[in-house]
Structures are given as structure tokens and as C-alpha cells.
Amino acid sequence: MKNLILLLISFTFIHCSKSDGIAEQKVSADLVVSDKLVNFSESEPAPPPPQEEPQQRTTKRIDTISKKIIKNGDMRIQVGDIKKSQGQVNEILKKNNAYIQTEDFRNSDADENLNLTIRVPHKNFDALINSFSDGIGSVLSKNISSEDVTEEYTDVAIKLANKKIYLEKYRDLLKRASNTKDMLEIQEKIRGLEDEIDVAEGKLRFIDDRVNYSTLNLSLYKEKVRSSATSKIGFGSRFGDSLTQGWNSFISFILGVISLWPFFLAIPVLIFLWRKWKGRRKK
Structure with a gap:
């Protein structure tokens, strides 16, 4: 009985010693893990992400620019009355919020020309072109161009x-x-x-x-010799015009010759002086 009691005590002591060793190992492992956690938390924070250069930021902001389209046009229209057509042009300009930048009027023996440089809002450019094409006169030429300057x-x-x-x-x-x-x-x-x-x-x-204001060069043309109603011209009319033109050229030549009369007066004087000089040389 005594031996049995001693065996139980020894077994209990050995079991307690193993439990204490396992506990110490567990505590040591916890300290190691805790130490690693502390070191990680105390490490320096990650550097902030690199900032973009000013030029890169500017480029991304500028990329949002809308399309930049420049529209220009040239029109030449034949009309029956320059003053009446100019009034119609002014009415069309008012409706489309346009204005005249430059104006040039030329009047010759053969025709009359009124040249206008018109500035019109970009959105009204097509409507302005259509209005001039429909209600002013006969369109002789039209040229429209667009340029992308984005x-x-x-x-x-x-x-x-x-x-x-x-x-x-x-x-x-x-x-x-x-x-x-x-x-x-x-x-x-x-x-x-x-x-x-x-x-x-x-x-x-x-x-x-x-971009915001398109440019249109408008030319109003009126022929003086023949109106648009007499567009069919026969041989007789052309023959008469040729005779008239020839006579006018002859008159212009005669007047040009007459305008040279000071030189004709100088010729006899030069001949007289030349002969006089030649006579003295012989003596």
C-alpha cells in the first residue's frame, strides 16, 4: 500500500513538471509573437505614393478641352440692285446675331461690287449661308472650309x-x-x-x-451692261458691243497721243539745236 502511494505521488510530480514546461514554452512563444507585433507596429509607415509632376497634372486637365473648329466661307452673288440687296443682307445679319467687320464698295463702268467681311456666331454659320443662298440673288461661287485647331x-x-x-x-x-x-x-x-x-x-x-465667331467673305456683284433678264445675247448685240469697244479704244488712243503734246513741241527745238551744233562743228 505504501509503495502504491509513493508511485502515485511520483506520477503526479512528473505530470506537473511536464505541464509547467509546456506552459513555459507557450508563454515564450507568446512573447516572441508579441515582440514581432510590437516591432511591426513600431516600424516606419510606408512612404506616400509619389505625386504627379506639374506637367502631368496639367496635361490631364487640358485633355478635357472641347473640339476647336474654325469655319470660314467665301460667297459671290449676282444681284439686280446693290442697295436693295444690302438691305436684305442687313436683315439676315440681325436674325443671326452677325455683324459686318469690313465693307468695300467698288463702282466701275462694267459692274458694281460690294465686298463684306461678316463675323457670325459659330452655331449660326450654316443658317447664314443658307439664307444668303436662297433669298439674295444668283450664287456665282461658294467655298466653305473647316479647320480643326484642337x-x-x-x-x-x-x-x-x-x-x-x-x-x-x-x-x-x-x-x-x-x-x-x-x-x-x-x-x-x-x-x-x-x-x-x-x-x-x-x-x-x-x-x-x-472658333466662336466664323468668318464669311460675301461679295455682291451687279453687271451694268446687261441685266440678269437679258442673259441670252445674240450675234447682233455682240457685234454692236465690239464696234463700240473698238471706237472707245480708238478715242482712248487719240487722247493718249494728244496728252503727249509737250514732247512733240520739244522735238523741233531739239532738231534746231542739233543742226546749229553740227554747223558750228564744220566751221
């Missing part, structure tokens, strides 16, 4: 945005400049950038003006 506009806009960024950087450098030499150099850079920015902005304004 790429050119985008390129100038990107360069302009970048120049403005550089300008701000130079201005910041100017505030921190420590000597006169650096200040003068930075001011020269700033002056050059400001001039380039003014040129670029002017070019963008010019393109915007051409």
Missing part, C-alpha cells in the same frame, strides 16, 4: 500652364534671394516668362475668337 490650342494651353507654374517658382526664389546678383538673374527669368505668357494668352484669345 491640337494646336491644347499644345499652347499646356505650355502656358507650365510657364505659369515656373513663374510662381521663380517668384518664390526671388523672395528668398540673398544677394543682388541672384535677384537680377531671377528677375530677368521672370520678365522673360511674363512676355512668353502674354504671347501665349494672346494666341489662345485669337483662336477662341476665330
Whole structure:
């Protein structure tokens, strides 16, 4: 009985020793894991993602520019009465919010010409062309063209945005400049950038003006000799016109010769002086 009790005590002691070892190993493992967690949490945070360069940001912003289309046109219309047709043109211009930029009137013996440079909003350009084609007179010629300047506009806009960024950087450098030499150099850079920015902005304004307002060169033509009602011309009319033209040419020649009378008077004088000089030479 005593031996049995001693065996049980020994078994219990051995079991307790194994349990303590397992517990110590578990605690050690927990400390290792905890230490790793602490080291991970105390490590430096990941660096922020690299920021885009100013030019890249500018490019993405400029890519949203809408299409830039410049429309131009030339029309020549034959009319029966220049003044009446000019009144019709003014009415059409009012309806389409257009205006006359330049006006040139020429009156010759054969015809009358009224040349107009018209600026019209881009959206009303086609309607204006149709109105002139239908209600003014007989269209002799018409030429319409479109030019896509989106790429050119985008390129100038990107360069302009970048120049403005550089300008701000130079201005910041100017505030921190420590000597006169650096200040003068930075001011020269700033002056050059400001001039380039003014040129670029002017070019963008010019393109915007051409895009927003289309240009139409309109010419109103009236023939004086023959009206549009007598478009069929026979041999007799042509023969009479030829005789008239020949007589007018002859009269023009006679008048041209008469206009040279001072030279004709000078010829006898030159002959007299030449003979007199020749006679003296012989003596």
C-alpha cells in the first residue's frame, strides 16, 4: 500500500513538471509573437505614393478641352440692285446675331461690287449661308472650309500652364534671394516668362475668337451692261458691243497721243539745236 502511494505521488510530480514546461514554452512563444507585433507596429509607415509632376497634372486637365473648329466661307452673288440687296443682307445679319467687320464698295463702268467681311456666331454659320443662298440673288461661287485647331490650342494651353507654374517658382526664389546678383538673374527669368505668357494668352484669345465667331467673305456683284433678264445675247448685240469697244479704244488712243503734246513741241527745238551744233562743228 505504501509503495502504491509513493508511485502515485511520483506520477503526479512528473505530470506537473511536464505541464509547467509546456506552459513555459507557450508563454515564450507568446512573447516572441508579441515582440514581432510590437516591432511591426513600431516600424516606419510606408512612404506616400509619389505625386504627379506639374506637367502631368496639367496635361490631364487640358485633355478635357472641347473640339476647336474654325469655319470660314467665301460667297459671290449676282444681284439686280446693290442697295436693295444690302438691305436684305442687313436683315439676315440681325436674325443671326452677325455683324459686318469690313465693307468695300467698288463702282466701275462694267459692274458694281460690294465686298463684306461678316463675323457670325459659330452655331449660326450654316443658317447664314443658307439664307444668303436662297433669298439674295444668283450664287456665282461658294467655298466653305473647316479647320480643326484642337491640337494646336491644347499644345499652347499646356505650355502656358507650365510657364505659369515656373513663374510662381521663380517668384518664390526671388523672395528668398540673398544677394543682388541672384535677384537680377531671377528677375530677368521672370520678365522673360511674363512676355512668353502674354504671347501665349494672346494666341489662345485669337483662336477662341476665330472658333466662336466664323468668318464669311460675301461679295455682291451687279453687271451694268446687261441685266440678269437679258442673259441670252445674240450675234447682233455682240457685234454692236465690239464696234463700240473698238471706237472707245480708238478715242482712248487719240487722247493718249494728244496728252503727249509737250514732247512733240520739244522735238523741233531739239532738231534746231542739233543742226546749229553740227554747223558750228564744220566751221
